Amino acid sequence: MRYFFEVAYNGTNYHGWQIQQNATTVQQLIEEAFAVILRAEIPIMGSGRTDTGVHCSQQYFHADLPEDIPVNNLQYKLNSYLPPDISINAILHVSEDAHARFSALSRSYEYRITLRKNPFLQNMSYFHPKSLDITTMNEAASLLIGKQDFECFSKVKTDVNNFVCDITEAQWVVEGDMLIFHITANRFLRGMVRAIVGTLLNVGKGKLRTEAFKKIIESKDRKKAGASAPAAGLFLTAVKYPREIFPE
Structure with missing residues (x-):
């Protein structure tokens, strides 16, 4: 069984x-x-x-x-x-x-950044004390929504047949001293979320304009995107399935 x-x-x-x-x-x-x-x-x-x-x-x-x-x-x-x-x-x-x-319909991740040093969040978040333009980061994140080719955010050596993902949620939320990125899609490429977060952090630091972020997606070139954010801040938070697979 x-x-x-x-x-x-x-x-x-x-x-x-x-x-x-x-x-x-x-x-x-x-x-x-x-x-x-x-x-x-x-x-x-x-x-x-x-x-x-x-x-x-x-x-x-x-x-x-x-x-x-x-x-x-x-x-x-x-x-x-x-x-x-x-x-x-x-x-x-x-x-x-x-x-x-x-059988999975969607997967959700969170990337957690602490804006204030907290020893109890060591290895469970990314400490980033410098200020970030969260409004502009969310403007750029909105460009991720939809069914697109995200090869620019994928690890180079991967065995997938295509790089198309359908992202239904991508937004930053402030919760106290935490900045949390929520992202949901039907599938994710290897290293995709950390590459997205690293690139969006460049937007938040003023190193990258929203228009340039869009061009990175269109380029399909991993070299044009930002460095991957550290692993410690990333959480897989939910996997959804169709109800039919669960017998009553």
Whole structure:
């Protein structure tokens, strides 16, 4: 039977989600937990990848479990085995053709910037004490909305067939001493959000005009966009799926 597992993690100590050689990842530790608890190799498929140091408040992965395995206390057992910075928050029975990656309708990220030094937000935000023109940053961010080619914000070496994404939300919001960038799309390219944030910060610092930001998108050239913002400020916050994949 196929299940979706909702997972959250602090990515500070990990080389991202996906299993890699000679590096500790979130997927690796979860699969190891399954092997110990269920005494079986259970491969899992995540809703997407996160890079080294990136955090996640909501992500999903799917796994196929034998029908004779009880899941009523599996969440408790997994959380007891996993380290404190990884948490399984829900286990949901789904249709057999549901896919954590390909069935997703949208994904949402937040990039969190602290405008005031805060030791309790170390590794959980990007400290940027200099003033930023947030109004102009939002004007530039509005140019991201819609279905467009975003190759200019993608890592150069990637295996995707195209660079078209449909962005439905892109805006900066001030919350106390925090500046938070909210972005939602049907899909994201590798390194895309951090590249967008880094380029928008150049707008906020007056180094780049809104018109120039538009031309960067049109150029499809990663070299013309800004440097990627640090990983610590990035959070995957939501993944949405069609209701039909969840049997009643």
